[in-house]
Amino acid sequence: MERLPVRKTIQAESGIPFRLVYTDTKSPQNELPDHLHDWHEIIYVYRGQGTIFIDASLEDMQEGDLFIIPGSTVHRALPDAGNPVTSSALFFSPGLLASTAGGSASAMLSLFERCRKRRVYKRHLDTKEQAQVAVLIDDIHAEFQLEHHLSAHAALLRLQLLLIYLERLEAVGPASPARSVPGPGWLSSTLIHMDEELRSGLSLPELARQAAVSPAHFSRAFKRYTGMTLTDYALARRVIMAKEHLLRSDETMAVVADACGFESLPHFYRQFKKLTGTTPAAYRKTMKSQDQT
Template identity: 85%
Template sequence: MERSPVRTTIQAESGIPFRLVYSDTKSPQNELPDHLHDWHEIIYVYRGQGSIFIDTGLENMQEGDLFIIPGSTVHRALPDAGNPVTSSALFFSPGLLASTAGGAASSLLSLFERCRKQRVYKRHLNTEEQSQVAALIDDIQTEFQLGHHLSAHAALLRLQLLLIFLERLEAAGPANPGKSAPGPSWLSSTISHIDDNLRNGLSLPELAQHASVSPAHFSRAFKRYTGMTLTDYALARRVIMAKEHLVQGDETMAAVADACGFDSLPHFYRQFKKLTGTTPAAYRRTMNSSR
């Protein structure tokens, strides 16, 4: 059976679009496929080592690191085989806060938009900050375990407190991202080149020439440092671009497919549903109705 390399389906066990994967130890064998979802995500690392590819760059993962990942951002964790990362990950729909936090929602979500715009997704927390973040995550886990009829609401309030805490950290000073993970010097610039040329088609020999390496070395290194093949990455980026077109305008499906570099309209429909679980038209209706 063909497996989608980038789609992750998030199950909201609490009955609201909010999920916590608590204190989970990752390994190369059980790490989720490359993440591509509309929900925002916060990852807090308790211990272990590894790296994570986010958007166009590679970052180390180690104790005290916190990652703020906006929805529809391609990312993939690459755990260390000998000392895998143990982390908690919170996933939630942006629309959840819009429906519960009222006018404060935009302020609570502004952190994610700044991270997207600045392409700075990592903050290394000091000891006191680590304790406060871990305590809030513990409280959310406790509420979900209680199973009280108000537990989901109580967990959501803790999420808002966590977002307020992180927003205040940002206001106090720019993020200290810590050390970036090592990778080839050409990786980031080549990925930016890929993003700029999605509509024009992508040639492995051309990209390898752009990176000044052989096609074989390019393919191996790209997969090693991103966890994805070139084809998988380009497809994910095209779907993200298509989502933006579908929500921001009223273009025909054929125009969206052409603008995002899909070979044909049927190819667009097939690949979009494969990665998102829904059709482009249904996605547009759902997103427009939630605005």
């Protein structure tokens, strides 16, 4: 049976599109390669070591690191086998705040858009900042544990406090670009080049030649660090690009399919639904209706 390596369904808690995975210790055996979802994600690292692939770069993970991952960003954690990362991860739909925080929602979510534009997703917190973030996450966990009929609402308010705190940290000083970590030197430049060439098609021999490695080595390293084959990654990026076109324009489906490098309109429909579980038209309608609530 064919496995889709880039789609992840997140189960909501308490009936709202918000979930906390609390103090989870990762291992190479249980870390899934399914790493593409529409929800925003915040990861806080308590201890351990590892690396994480986000968008087009590899970054190290260690105690005190905070990662801001916008929705529809390809990512995958690579825990250290001897000293695995223990972290908490918060997932939530961007539309959740739009329906509860009113005019303040865009301000609280602007951090995610800045991270996407700058391609800087990591901030290392000092001791005081670590304590504050840990307390806010503990409070969210405690509310979900209470199972009171207002627990979901209280947890959401604490999520907003966390986002406000992170926004204030950003105002004091934006996060710095990550340090380089072990990995193939050609990976980041290759991924950026692939984004630029999605419409014209991608060739494994040509990409390997540009990276100055053999096609076999390219394929092995690419799969190791991204969790996907070259074909699956290119498809994921085309779907991400299509989502942006669908939300930010009123272009026809045929125009979107051509702009994102799909072979044909039927191919676009088939692959988009395979990775997202919905059709392009339904995705546009659903997401735009959330933005208007």
